[in-house]
Amino acid sequence: MKIVIFGATGRTGSEIVRRALRDGHEVKALVRTPEKCTPRQGLTLFQGDVRDTEAVKQLFEGANAVVSALGTDRTTTLTEAMPVIVEEMELHSVLRILTIGTAGILQSRNDPSKLRYEAGDSNRKLTFAAKEHHKVFDILRSSSLDWTIVCPTYLPDGEAVGNYRVERDYLPVDGKQISVGDTAEFAYQELIAGEHIGHRIGLSY
Structure with a gap:
């Protein structure tokens, strides 16, 4: 598989990236x-800023799937980049995309008509990152992508370490944390298997 990250x-x-290269994929x-x-063998690097449309466009030729592990870092980088990524994927008929979001954009158990960050399910006072990821959620679900x-x-x-819990569109009950390693492992396996297309996946121990 040829993967853009x-x-x-x-x-x-x-x-x-490490898992994809280990299994012989091109990245x-x-x-x-x-x-x-x-x-590393199988890894091709392009230098540029993800907010630069021309820099983003050069990656998609021949790709099979896309991963966005972009953070927010108190900037709008994520929401500036995602419309271009989606547009280029659609132009190149690359359908599969997996992104790393935040538990704040899962449905609230207190008020299922709202997302967790809107209903105050978590103790976090800052909602900037969740709002940015919410915009990405809206962009993706209005696209033609998987x-x-x-x-x-x-x-x-x-x-x-494994033994984590997975739930579609909700955070597993009493979920408190999940390691970077297990998040990457689940994300990589889901990218390949495509068992949860069209869903947000809550992940925790």
């Missing part, structure tokens, strides 16, 4: 600082 130098993105990644990536949004709760560093 945005956010390849981040915590979760770099772990997805293209757009990065601002190529020096942050160790050259999308999945992986929505981990609190995300500490850590290896994949």
